[in-house]
Amino acid sequence: MAVNLLRALAARAAPPVFVLAGDGGQARARRLRLDPRVRAVDSPRHATVLVVVGRMPAGLNDAAAAVHDQLPEPRAVVVWSAVSPSVAGWSAAPRVGDDEDPVPLIVDVHRELLRRQRPSTEIIGPRTNPHKWQGVGPHGQGGEGMMGGHPYGRSMAMTGPDVRDGLQLDRVSVPLGPFLPFMPQGLELVSELQGDVIVGLQVIRWPASCLDVPPVFQRARTAPVRIAALERARAQHLVEVTGQLLALHGLPALAVRLHRAVKNDDPDALDRLATRLGRLGLLRGATAGVGQIDPDRVGGTGPNARAAGSSDDARVHDPAYRALNFAPIVHQRGDANARWQQRLAEATQALSLARRAGDAVRPPGPELETPRGRAGVHVDWDVVLPELAVGRALDAFVTTLVSLDLDFAKKDAPCQR
Amino acid sequence: MPEVSTIHPALAPLVAFGVLLGGAAIVFALDGLWAAAIAGRTSRTMWLEPLRRLALLLVQRPSTTERPDAMLRILAPAAYAAVAAGALSVVPLGDQVAIADVRTGIVMFGAAEALAIVAIFMHGWATNAHLSLLGGYRFVAMGLSYELVSMFVLIAAALPAESLQVSAIVTSQSELWNVLRQPLGLPLWLIPMMGVSFWGPLNLADGADLAGGTSAESSGRQRLLWQAARGGMLTVMAAMGAAAFLGGWLGPVLPGWLWMFIKTLALLIVVTGLGHVVGRVGAEKSMRLLWVVGLPLSFVHLGLAGWEALPR
Numbered sequence: 001m002a003v004n005l006l007r008a009l010a011a012r013a014a015p016p017v018f019v020l021a022g023d024g025g026q027a028r029a030r031r032l033r034l035d036p037r038v039r040a041v042d043s044p045r046h047a048t049v050l051v052v053v054g055r056m057p058a059g060l061n062d063a064a065a066a067v068h069d070q071l072p073e074p075r076a077v078v079v080w081s082a083v084s085p086s087v088a089g090w091s092a093a094p095r096v097g098d099d100e101d102p103v104p105l106i107v108d109v110h111r112e113l114l115r116r117q118r119p120s121t122e123i124i125g126p127r128t129n130p131h132k133w134q135g136v137g138p139h140g141q142g143g144e145g146m147m148g149g150h151p152y153g154r155s156m157a158m159t160g161p162d163v164r165d166g167l168q169l170d171r172v173s174v175p176l177g178p179f180l181p182f183m184p185q186g187l188e189l190v191s192e193l194q195g196d197v198i199v200g201l202q203v204i205r206w207p208a209s210c211l212d213v214p215p216v217f218q219r220a221r222t223a224p225v226r227i228a229a230l231e232r233a234r235a236q237h238l239v240e241v242t243g244q245l246l247a248l249h250g251l252p253a254l255a256v257r258l259h260r261a262v263k264n265d266d267p268d269a270l271d272r273l274a275t276r277l278g279r280l281g282l283l284r285g286a287t288a289g290v291g292q293i294d295p296d297r298v299g300g301t302g303p304n305a306r307a308a309g310s311s312d313d314a315r316v317h318d319p320a321y322r323a324l325n326f327a328p329i330v331h332q333r334g335d336a337n338a339r340w341q342q343r344l345a346e347a348t349q350a351l352s353l354a355r356r357a358g359d360a361v362r363p364p365g366p367e368l369e370t371p372r373g374r375a376g377v378h379v380d381w382d383v384v385l386p387e388l389a390v391g392r393a394l395d396a397f398v399t400t401l402v403s404l405d406l407d408f409a410k411k412d413a414p415c416q417r
Numbered sequence: 418m419p420e421v422s423t424i425h426p427a428l429a430p431l432v433a434f435g436v437l438l439g440g441a442a443i444v445f446a447l448d449g450l451w452a453a454a455i456a457g458r459t460s461r462t463m464w465l466e467p468l469r470r471l472a473l474l475l476v477q478r479p480s481t482t483e484r485p486d487a488m489l490r491i492l493a494p495a496a497y498a499a500v501a502a503g504a505l506s507v508v509p510l511g512d513q514v515a516i517a518d519v520r521t522g523i524v525m526f527g528a529a530e531a532l533a534i535v536a537i538f539m540h541g542w543a544t545n546a547h548l549s550l551l552g553g554y555r556f557v558a559m560g561l562s563y564e565l566v567s568m569f570v571l572i573a574a575a576l577p578a579e580s581l582q583v584s585a586i587v588t589s590q591s592e593l594w595n596v597l598r599q600p601l602g603l604p605l606w607l608i609p610m611m612g613v614s615f616w617g618p619l620n621l622a623d624g625a626d627l628a629g630g631t632s633a634e635s636s637g638r639q640r641l642l643w644q645a646a647r648g649g650m651l652t653v654m655a656a657m658g659a660a661a662f663l664g665g666w667l668g669p670v671l672p673g674w675l676w677m678f679i680k681t682l683a684l685l686i687v688v689t690g691l692g693h694v695v696g697r698v699g700a701e702k703s704m705r706l707l708w709v710v711g712l713p714l715s716f717v718h719l720g721l722a723g724w725e726a727l728p729r
Contacts, residue, residue, distance in 0.1 A: 006472045013469035036458050043629040045480045045636040048473070072636040073478045114476065129483060152483070174547045180628060196555065196700055248625055249696035250617065253455035260457055285618070285706075286696035394551070395699040398626045 007114050014039045015110035018047035018071065020064055021185035023208040025054020028080065028098075029185065030240040033247065034259040037103045040252070042181050044070040048113060049106055050077045052093075056085040059205065060186060063178050065124040074113040074120040078106050088124055129153060160192075163199050163391055171199060174394075178205060182248045182402050191389065198397055201389040203382070209410040213237075217370050224364060227320060227357035235262050235350040237371040238303070238343040239270070241405045245340050248402050249286045258344075267351035274344035284337050291336035291400030297384050302373020304404055307342035308334030314369035320362035324353055336403035343405075372407055381408055421509065421518040421584045429516045433502040436510070440652025441645045443682065445471075447689040455693050474644075477637035485634075486543045493540035494642040500536055501650040504529035508656045509584045512666045512673025522583035523571040526657060530567060533613050533650065534560040537622050537631065540643060544634040552630025555700050556615060556622040562707040563612030563619070569715035570605045573722035574661040583657075587665030595662045598725065601718040603662045608711055610658060610688055614651040617692030621700055655684040 016039045021029035032051065033040035041047050044067050056064055065087050068077065079085060079095040080102040094109055096102045112118035131153030134140040141149060148158040155173035162169050171194045178188040186207035192200030211218075214233040219225055239262045243255035254277070261269040277283045295305040305312055306328060313328035315321045329345045331338040368375060389397050424432055449467040453459050507522035509515040519525055534557055541553015575581050577598065578589035586595075596603045608619070615622040623630040632640055659665060659680035666673030698706065 003476075006475050009465075009469050009472035010476045013466065013473050016473070036456055041629075042625045043633045045634055046629065046632075046640070048477070070480070072480050074476075114473075172547070174551070182626065193551075196551070196558075246696070250620055250625055251693065251696050253452040253693050256456035256458070282694050283696040286698045286702075290699060290702065393699065393701050395624070395626050396701065399699065 007116070011111045011114035013110075015049050015106055016041045016047045017049045017051050017106060018044040018067070019051045019053060019181075020056070020067060020179050022052065022054035022056035022060065022081070022085070023186075023210060024212070025052075025081065026185055026207075026212045027214065027237065027240070029053045030244055031236075031259075032080075032102065033181075034240060034243045034255055035103055036256050038106055040181075040247070044068075045072055047071055048075060049110055050075065051080060051102065051106060052077065052085055052090070053080045055081055055083050056087070057186070057208070058086055060178060061085070061087045062125070063188070067179050068121070069123045069125050076109045076113050076118060076121055078102060078109055089121065093121075160194070160199070162194055163197065169194050178207075182244055182398060184401070184406065184408060187408070191394070193394060196393045196395070198389045198392055198394055201386040203385060206381070206410075207408050209408075210413055211375070211409045212407055213370050213372070213375075217368065220362065220364060220368055221375075222364050224361045227324070227360045227362050228354040230362060231350040231354040231357065232265070234371045235270075235347040235354070238347040238350070241371075241402075242340050242343050242347075245287075245336075245399070245402050246283065248399065249283065251283070254282075262347065262351070265351060265354070267348045267355070270344065270351065271348045274341065274348065277344070278337075278341055283340065287336035287340065287399060287403065289335055289337070290396050291339070291403055292334055293388060293400065293404075295334060297379070297387065298404060298406060299373060299377040299379050301377050302370070303342045303346055304334075304339060305373065306346075307331045307338040314367040314374055318362070318366045318369075320360065320366075321353075323360070324356055326353065336399050339403045372405060378410075421513045421515055423518060424510075424514060424516050429506070430502075432510070433505055433516060434498075436505060436656075437498060437501055437649030437652065438645060440655075440681075440685075441648025442467075444648035444651050444685055444689060445644070447685055448692070451690050451693045471641070474637060474641040479637040479639040480634055482544045482546055482634050485545045489539045489543035490639065493536055493543055494639075494646045496539060497533060497536035497643070497646040498649055500529050500532045501646065501653045503532075504650075505653045505656065507583050508653065508660050509587055509665055510656075510674060510677055513584060514674070515584060518582060518584050521581045523568075523575055523581050523586075526571070526583075527564065527568050530564055530609070530613050531560075536646075537615070541622065541631040546634045548627040548629075548633045549631045552622045552624065552627050552633070555624075555630075558700060559612065559619075559621055559704060559707075562704060562711070563609045566605055566707065566711050566715050567609035567613075569712075569719050570602055570609075571657075571661060573599055573715075573719045574602060576719075576722045576726040579726075583660055584665075587660050587667065590664040591667055594664045599662075599718065599722050601714060601721070603658065605711070605715055605718060606654075606658045606662060607688065607691070608707070610651065610654040610684070611691070613654060614647050616647075616651060616688060618695040618698050619703065620692075620697050621703070624697055626697075651688065652681065652685065655681045655688065658684050 019029045019032055050068055077090055077093040079093050082098050084091045096105050129152050133151040135149030149156055157170040157172040159168045160171040171192050174191050174193050176189040176191055177183055178186050184207045188205035190202045191198050216229050216233045239258050243259055246255040295308045309332050311328050311330050315326050331342045446467045453463040504526050506516040507525050537556045538553040541549045574586050574595050578585040611617050611619045623632045663680040666677050668676040
């Protein structure tokens with residue numbers, strides 16, 4: 001009876017969800033994490049519902065199944081996509097279409113799980129580790145001397161020279177991704193860590209090669225769209241990305257508040273919050289001096305470039321914006337602090353532009369400024385990503401990556417939903 | 418030396434763990450309320466949300482990882498709670514009542530705090546997972562910084578009392594509370610308060626960038642125990658702050674234990690609020706800030722306290 005009371009109480013809690021994003025699902029995944037009706041958690045072991053957003057590519061099925069198996073019982077899967085994932089058993093999982101609101105279904109599934117009206121899903125992957133502990137040595141040890149090797153398929157720490165002064169210290173291989181909550185989804189990395197410093201980075205898998213921009217920006221390339229719609233979508237994207245940075249630094253409640261200001265179309269509230277975050281040092285302390293990079297290495301365009309002093313913005317040359325007296329916002333320094341302040345300032349500016357624009361329409365033709373900058377800029381990520389990582393502490397690298405809001409698309413084609 | 422009555426040894430564990438659990442409950446209730454207030458999502462049922470989360474943790478199954486250190490998995494939260502209880506034993510809980518008010522109270526407190534490093538590293542090690550281990554050793558790297566600041570600040574509070582006994586520190590505040598006499602003390606105390614219980618801006622052990630750090634592989638009752646120990650530690654640090662800076666049990670009209678409760682609660686409200694508004698500072702940066710700004714400030718604070726305490 002006491003257990004029933006506990007289950008009844010637990011059923012009414014905001015469902016803790018772990019969100020996986022596939023192709024075309026990154027933006028919706030970010031939005032879901034900022035939704036106050038659910039509680040997005042950092043680890044699958046803290047969740048009851050696994051939400052799969054977008055089309056899960058076949059190469060990520062094993063990883064998605066592994067994440068699913070980490071959820072403790074009672075667990076369930078909810079799919080927010082037009083297409084069911086091809087993971088075993090998930091074709092029967094409760095599903096909503098791309099344009100619907102998934103939260104009511106998530107809440108219902110959570111309640112049913114806890115009231116025992118829905119069975120918990122079964123483990124998909126193997127229950128035992130196929131790798132052996134023995135390595136190459138005569139006593140079964142791994143590699144050189146008593147260290148190294150891959151017992152049970154995991155790299156053991158091995159000494160190597162420190163990147164800063166050549167001292168021989170232990171290095172450990174830490175796999176990161178592909179579904180680590182704040183990193184670009186689908187990016188699978190293996191980092192060599194020496195303490196907290198990344199001394200090596202290997203990319204096992206890149207995220208979706210399609211462009212992840214709001215649909216209205218895709219339409220704007222070939223069709224006339226209302227400036228207000230374009231700018232509102234821009235503000236929403238910029239705030240969602242900043243919300244991720246806030247959540248990464250332990251401030252999910254502030255992220256929700258920022259998102260509300262955008263949903264309520266309130267540039268003054270957004271401006272006030274941004275000022276408090278900056279001036280009171282609430283996020284400035286965590287990000288000032290962190291993630292200083294040369295923006296030309298990551299495309300040289302968009303908010304990343306403008307946060308480092310460049311005044312390059314395609315909207316300056318766009319006749320539709322001339323009537324609105326558009327002037328680009330610029331920050332100096334080019335660190336993570338400047339980048340999130342730049343994005344919030346641009347979001348506030350976007351909401352004001354949307355208000356002033358009324359029903360004005362932007363004809364297609366002039367170059368388009370997406371929330372990430374000019375389209376069609378290609379970067380050699382195989383070289384640049386390790387450059388961003390090696391020599392930085394792991395937390396500084398993650399902050400840098402999240403503050404840059406990178407698109408690893410190799411093709412200019414938008415994602416198939 | 419003040420006349421301090423000690424709680425009977427048979428009752429002491431009950432009192433200690435009662436304070437720890439009650440404190441943890443209050444900490445997480447406050448955390449939930451602050452989150453709702455800051456997100457702008459207050460409602461009539463927001464009081465229930467921490468309770469619902471507790472129920473969910475009790476219903477969820479604990480997780481297992483591959484080849485964990487099973488003994489350490491159980492030992493880590495127990496050790497952390499024991500360390501917190503040990504630190505609590507020297508803090509006067511009411512009108513000259515303490516579990517074990519020894520004459521070297523703040524030394525005992527510091528020793529207990531230092532052992533917290535071991536408990537947190539054990540928690541990071543036990544699950545045999547990369548990100549948990551990272552969280553554990555990040556805390557080990559930072560732990561000394563927090564504890565040095567706490568020691569200097571407590572010694573400065575002990576100077577006017579001319580004693581290391583915590584109840585003597587409280588009675589030395591009968592004319593003027595240390596928060597006014599030594600203005601840097603309480604702000605500096607917030608550093609070890611948030612550091613040793615890895616809360617808010619100093620949450621390196623269980624940070625979101627490590628997918629939950631040492632707690633990344635815990636769920637259900639296992640996770641509840643660790644969170645309860647952590648809330649208990651935060652309560653103990655707040656209680657010491659109340660005793661050393663806010664005059665402990667001193668105050669008109671109300672009984673001593675109620676004053677201690679109110680003052681501890683005030684500090685908990687401040688820290689849980691800070692946890693929702695100040696972003697987590699990375700390991701390298703917080704190390705730099707603590708050693709280049711925090712420690713020199715605590716030396717200055719100690720110097721000022723010493724000068725003020727000189728006989729005239």
